[in-house]
Amino acid sequence: MTQAPSDATTIRLEIARYRPEQDERPVLERYDVPYRHEWVVLDALNYLKDHIDGTLSYRWSCRMGICGSCGMMVNGVPKLTCSAFLRDYLPGPIRVEPMANFPVERDLVTVLDDFMEKFQAVKPWIIRDGEQPLEEGEYRQTPAQLADFKQFSMCINCMLCYAACPVYQHEDEFLGPAVLALAQRYNHDSRDQGKGERQELIWSDEGIWDCTFVGECSAVCPKHVDPAGAIQQAKVESTVGWYRSFLAPFGRG
Amino acid sequence: MAEITQHDIVIIGGGGAGLRAAIAVAETYPDLDVGMVSKVYPMRSHTVSAEGGAAGVIKPGDSLEDHIRDTISGSDWLADQDAVEAFVREAPRELTQLEHWGCPWSREPDGSVAVRPFGGMGIQRTWFAADKTGFHMLHTLFQTSLKYARITRYDEWFASRLLVEDGRCQGVVALELRTGEVRGILGKAVILCTGGFGRIFPFTTNAAIKTGDGLGLAYRAGVPLKDMEFVQYHPTGLPGTGILITEAARGEGGILVNKHGDRYLRHYDLGEPLDLGDPRHPLFRTMELGPRDRLSQAFVHEQELGNVFEAPDGAYVHLDIRHLGEKTIDQKIPFVRELAKNYVGIDPVHQPIPVRPVVHYMMGGIDTDLEAATSLPGLFAAGECACVSINGANRLGSNSLPELLVFGARAGRGAAEWAREHPESSRAALEQQADVEEARIRDFRGGDGGTERIASIRADLQAAMESGCGIYRTEATLRAAAESIAELRERFRSMRLDDHSLAFNTELTGALELDLMIEIAEALVHSALQREESRGSHQRLDFPTRDDERFLKHSLAYRTEGVPRIEHRDVVITRWPPAERVYGRAHEAGAAERGT
Ligand SMILES: Cc1cc2nc3c(=O)[nH]c(=O)nc-3n(C[C@H](O)[C@H](O)[C@H](O)COP(=O)(O)OP(=O)(O)OC[C@H]3O[C@@H](n4cnc5c(N)ncnc54)[C@H](O)[C@@H]3O)c2cc1C
Ligand code: SF4
Numbered sequence: 007m008t009q010a011p012s013d014a015t016t017i018r019l020e021i022a023r024y025r026p027e028q029d030e031r032p033v034l035e036r037y038d039v040p041y042r043h044e045w046v047v048l049d050a051l052n053y054l055k056d057h058i059d060g061t062l063s064y065r066w067s068c069r070m071g072i073c074g075s076c077g078m079m080v081n082g083v084p085k086l087t088c089s090a091f092l093r094d095y096l097p098g099p100i101r102v103e104p105m106a107n108f109p110v111e112r113d114l115v116t117v118l119d120d121f122m123e124k125f126q127a128v129k130p131w132i133i134r135d136g137e138q139p140l141e142e143g144e145y146r147q148t149p150a151q152l153a154d155f156k157q158f159s160m161c162i163n164c165m166l167c168y169a170a171c172p173v174y175q176h177e178d179e180f181l182g183p184a185v186l187a188l189a190q191r192y193n194h195d196s197r198d199q200g201k202g203e204r205q206e207l208i209w210s211d212e213g214i215w216d217c218t219f220v221g222e223c224s225a226v227c228p229k230h231v232d233p234a235g236a237i238q239q240a241k242v243e244s245t246v247g248w249y250r251s252f253l254a255p256f257g258r259g
Numbered sequence: 260m261a262e263i264t265q266h267d268i269v270i271i272g273g274g275g276a277g278l279r280a281a282i283a284v285a286e287t288y289p290d291l292d293v294g295m296v297s298k299v300y301p302m303r304s305h306t307v308s309a310e311g312g313a314a315g316v317i318k319p320g321d322s323l324e325d326h327i328r329d330t331i332s333g334s335d336w337l338a339d340q341d342a343v344e345a346f347v348r349e350a351p352r353e354l355t356q357l358e359h360w361g362c363p364w365s366r367e368p369d370g371s372v373a374v375r376p377f378g379g380m381g382i383q384r385t386w387f388a389a390d391k392t393g394f395h396m397l398h399t400l401f402q403t404s405l406k407y408a409r410i411t412r413y414d415e416w417f418a419s420r421l422l423v424e425d426g427r428c429q430g431v432v433a434l435e436l437r438t439g440e441v442r443g444i445l446g447k448a449v450i451l452c453t454g455g456f457g458r459i460f461p462f463t464t465n466a467a468i469k470t471g472d473g474l475g476l477a478y479r480a481g482v483p484l485k486d487m488e489f490v491q492y493h494p495t496g497l498p499g500t501g502i503l504i505t506e507a508a509r510g511e512g513g514i515l516v517n518k519h520g521d522r523y524l525r526h527y528d529l530g531e532p533l534d535l536g537d538p539r540h541p542l543f544r545t546m547e548l549g550p551r552d553r554l555s556q557a558f559v560h561e562q563e564l565g566n567v568f569e570a571p572d573g574a575y576v577h578l579d580i581r582h583l584g585e586k587t588i589d590q591k592i593p594f595v596r597e598l599a600k601n602y603v604g605i606d607p608v609h610q611p612i613p614v615r616p617v618v619h620y621m622m623g624g625i626d627t628d629l630e631a632a633t634s635l636p637g638l639f640a641a642g643e644c645a646c647v648s649i650n651g652a653n654r655l656g657s658n659s660l661p662e663l664l665v666f667g668a669r670a671g672r673g674a675a676e677w678a679r680e681h682p683e684s685s686r687a688a689l690e691q692q693a694d695v696e697e698a699r700i701r702d703f704r705g706g707d708g709g710t711e712r713i714a715s716i717r718a719d720l721q722a723a724m725e726s727g728c729g730i731y732r733t734e735a736t737l738r739a740a741a742e743s744i745a746e747l748r749e750r751f752r753s754m755r756l757d758d759h760s761l762a763f764n765t766e767l768t769g770a771l772e773l774d775l776m777i778e779i780a781e782a783l784v785h786s787a788l789q790r791e792e793s794r795g796s797h798q799r800l801d802f803p804t805r806d807d808e809r810f811l812k813h814s815l816a817y818r819t820e821g822v823p824r825i826e827h828r829d830v831v832i833t834r835w836p837p838a839e840r841v842y843g844r845a846h847e848a849g850a851a852e853r854g855t
């Protein structure tokens with residue numbers, strides 16, 4: 007990190023541009039935008055779009071680190087651009103590119119289809135044999151039971167972990183960090199009984215065993231979900247489950 | 260020619276209200292199929308930002324009657340009381356349903372759901388999931404919706420027009436961002452769940468997508484917009500960004516102080532401050548737990564008295580939570596700490612947080628009845644884009660999330676009933692309308708004859724709204740805003756886009772949004788001009804008191820070729836006759852009586 011020189015008035019952005027109707031491949035374009043101490047990279051992009059070049063496309067909405075839209079590569083590292091301050095990249099230039107490991111739709115916008123399919127495939131909803139009628143009130147869940155999955159429920163689906171994952175880079179089939187953490191989120195919820203239904207996919211080749219535990223995903227996760235930890239936990243449980251199924255073949259895994 | 264697809268029901272919006280509506284259809288009539296159109300992936304919807312919580316009566320000692328009363332007095336008696344009753348009755352069931360779907364509500368040691376105090380509520384009744392309540396609710400709803408195969412999503416499709424034929428709404432025209440394709444998406448019933456419109460103001464807690472498109476679509480189709488003049492300023496936004504510091508910070512005991520260290524709210528008829536060590540602090544409906552309109556108004560007075568801190572990003576006061584201690588802060592309101600650290604560079608465990616009032620929530624919206632139906636047959640609306648009304652002149656914090664659920668579900672069921680009874684009418688006519696809309700969008704995209712950038716028109720619109728329709732208004736400020744908006748409409752005609760391409764053209768969607776923003780801003784200003792009284796969040800310096808004689812009424816703005824036509828409709832009063840809104844003093848007496 008460089009110390010803020012007090013006289014910085016502009017900062018240079020190098021932005022990957024790709025317009026499918028006219029460009030064959032992405033090209034870096036350079037723009038100088040005003041520098042303000044309290045600005046994040048997203049503010050600079052908005053300035054650019056509003057005042058300099060209306061053709062730049064990117065996703066954003068909440069600008070408070072919670073909607074998960076604004077992930078991009080900033081100087082080669084996956085970041086939420088609404089939480090990445092210009093002041094941490096002085097004196098610049100700052101290179102802004104679409105998230106790695108995803109096809110590019112246009113400029114800084116990536117294609118989410120693969121993620122969304124895998125997301126749905128792990129059945130991220132409560133599965134139960136029977137429902138307690140609403141009249142009987144809530145399912146009891148102690149703070150300790152809540153704590154058992156809470157961390158994995160904090161995922162904002164920003165996909166920065168996929169952009170950082172060396173396995174996903176080479177293996178399209180890999181379910182990937184956030185989706186596996188999501189499966190653990192439900193498997194560990196005391197209200198859920200669907201572990202068995204999720205098992206096959208999670209334990210398949212595309213599931214946890216693909217992960218070589220590099221841990222890059224947890225390092226870039228802005229919400230401390232620790233997907234690497236989730237995968238590790240699932241591995242341990244599956245080994246235990248596997249042994250258990252031998253010992254008590256008719257019991258629940 | 261625009262392509263056409265057909266569903267039984269089309270829902271526009273994938274936020275809390277839209278998802279709840281979709282699930283309600285799927286559960287009530289599994290044979291019906293739903294098309295859900297959203298300009299962002301559903302989990303990006305603005306519901307995700309809601310922090311504090313969702314109100315619903317479940318605890319012993321609380322009662323439906325009390326929640327109703329708090330909501331009605333909070334609304335300054337402008338809420339329809341039959342709607343409030345229905346809402347309060349159904350909210351607990353809806354919140355429990357969400358619990359069954361997996362929402363990670365914060366818990367008591369015995370495993371029951373925990374509740375917290377909130378502003379304007381006379382007892383603890385706000386369910387919460389730490390301070391990411393909306394985030395957890397939205398993700399729970401979205402993930403649950405994935406199990407229904409008959410919900411087809413159109414993610415990142417922008418709805419730009421309603422299709423109306425034979426006097427019935429029968430679909431929408433939408434633009435696919437990825438390809439630029441324009442398509443008619445037909446449905447026998449349509450539900451608008453497009454959220455609020457804080458973005459017509461410059462300084463707001465609202466996300467970029469909150470531009471009020473659904474209101475604009477309904478308004479253009481002849482449906483009136485109700486109570487548009489009521490704009491809620493939240494008293495605690497971060498200067499500069501407008502990022503919200505949740506009311507839960509005060510619910511947990513945080514205090515507001517001015518630059519002299521004075522708990523200034525005590526000068527504004529909100530009761531006397533208790534010592535921070537007093538176990539009764541924070542006292543319900545008192546001081547920091549007064550309603551939002553009153554707290555934001557107090558700030559303006561303090562500013563006039565020179566009692567606030569001045570800074571380039573705007574004046575501010577301090578929200579002090581240091582006395583809660585690190586442990587409580589991390590457990591109950593960790594996001595507050597995260598946001599303050601990230602965006603203003605202070606750690607609230609050790610320093611007070613700078614805050615100022617910020618546009619937060621729109622009480623007004625598309626006029627609907629209790630069943631979420633609008634005056635246009637086949638068109639329903641729910642969530643922040645709708646006005647039933649339960650919020651009247653001032654919404655109570657934590658009433659809006661349960662509102663999404665209660666009226667989202669009602670809209671889903673109502674639309675399903677409607678769709679079963681009404682076949683599609685003339686396909687050819689609908690196709691033709693879709694083609695007209697396709698041509699309009701093509702013109703927008705192609706237009707390069709003009710000179711005006713959309714960003715500059717938008718900025719001027721926001722500035723006009725702030726100076727004309729802020730916390731305090733007068734006829735003169737409102738007239739000036741109305742004039743500016745009329746000029747902006749002219750300027751919009753000569754807008755020009757840099758971007759003429761098809762793929763993910765966000766300058767184009769920005770222009771489509773701006774077109775509708777101008778429309779609804781105009782409805783807001785004219786509704787405010789006609790309301791010659793002060794009530795809740797609508798404060799007129801030239802008419803400083805509430806006037807039940809003339810204005811115990813809803814405003815209804817109808818679109819015309821000229822300025823909007825404003826009509827009024829009586830508020831539904833059932834069992835709770837209008838009274839003075841009292842915070843602080845009388846309540847202390849009442850609370851003492853009840854021994855709370
Ligand atoms: C920072 C913040 C904190 C809040 N905290 C609380 C709280 O603690 N408690 C509480 O009760 N309330 C709270 N609120 C209010 C509450 O969050 C909102 O009123 C509510 O979430 C709105 O939900 P919705 O479903 O109506 O709309 P949204 O969640 O805004 O969803 C709107 C949907 O419509 C879609 N859409 C819009 N226009 C179009 C278009 N043209 N074409 C296609 N799709 C479109 C969007 O893609 C989106 O999916 C808070 C609000 C803010 C701003
Ligand atoms: S696990 Fe973390 S990095 Fe990955 S998608 Fe979720 S929040 Fe983003």
Ligand code: FES
Nearest residue numbers: 069073074076088
């Ligand atoms: S804009 Fe929502 S996470 Fe950055």
